[in-house]
Amino acid sequence: QKEVEQNSGPLSVPEGAIASLNCTYSDRGSQSFFWYRQYSGKSPELIMFIYSNGDKEDGRFTAQLNKASQYVSLLIRDSQPSDSATYLCAVNMYSTGGFKTIFGAGTRLFVKA
Amino acid sequence: GAVVSQHPSWVICKSGTSVKIECRSLDFQATTMFWYRQFPKQSLMLMATSNEGSKATYEQGVEKDKFLINHASLTLSTLTVTSAHPEDSSFYICSASLAGARNEQFFGPGTRLTVL
Numbered sequence: 001q002k003e004v005e006q007n008s009g010p011l012s013v014p015e016g017a018i019a020s021l022n023c024t025y026s027d028r029g030s031q032s033f034f035w036y037r038q039y040s041g042k043s044p045e046l047i048m049f050i051y052s053n054g055d056k057e058d059g060r061f062t063a064q065l066n067k068a069s070q071y072v073s074l075l076i077r078d079s080q081p082s083d084s085a086t087y088l089c090a091v092n093m094y095s096t097g098g099f100k101t102i103f104g105a106g107t108r109l110f111v112k113a
Numbered sequence: 114g115a116v117v118s119q120h121p122s123w124v125i126c127k128s129g130t131s132v133k134i135e136c137r138s139l140d141f142q143a144t145t146m147f148w149y150r151q152f153p154k155q156s157l158m159l160m161a162t163s164n165e166g167s168k169a170t171y172e173q174g175v176e177k178d179k180f181l182i183n184h185a186s187l188t189l190s191t192l193t194v195t196s197a198h199p200e201d202s203s204f205y206i207c208s209a210s211l212a213g214a215r216n217e218q219f220f221g222p223g224t225r226l227t228v229l
Contacts, residue, residue: 103157
């Protein structure tokens with residue numbers, strides 16, 4: 001089982017719709033969870049982070065965390081063509097000598113105009 | 114947010130030469146820096162984790178003698194690809210983080226390496 005799993009997609013949604021991106025993780029002791037957006041040929045940029053169970057909203061983005069189910073999601077409201085990118089779920093896990101961040105393989109999102 | 118720079122942004126070199134990539138945190142002191150490699154249409158692959166003043170921790174399968182990492186200060190880490198070969202051609206990305214497991218990573222813009 002992969003440590004952080006995402007559906008690779010592509011996920012295609014029409015402009016204005018809600019895009020829902022999902023991620024599961026294996027380490028029950030994980031404390032910090034992040035969503036990054038990566039445009040083709042560019043490096044990842046942080047969109048959201050969440051530490052506590054529940055929802056966290058920032059503009060059109062909402063991150064949801066359920067530690068009991070080991071599940072984290074990202075909702076994008078009023079999707080725009082500029083949201084088309086690969087979205088990476090990342091989880092901080094304790095490791096020998098400190099912590100390390102495990103990235104999922106990413107979900108490709110296409111927003112159709 | 115915090116800014117991380119990388120230099121060069123792209124480099125083309127001949128097979129057998131060595132290439133050094135610099136990663137700098139511009140407005141914060143980074144306790145930990147990470148080096149990733151990403152091949153086309155694939156996800157990020159963590160190569161190594163470096164803490165200032167100590168040896169880097171390499172991921173399984175990453176040759177430490179080939180990918181030399183130096184983290185001499187809290188704002189600078191370097192990755193040297195020694196005796197580069199065409200299969201080393203990739204997108205190399207660094208990130209920097211503050212201490213603690215909760216802190217997010219701030220990514221540099223990446224360096225595209227092409228080995229002829």
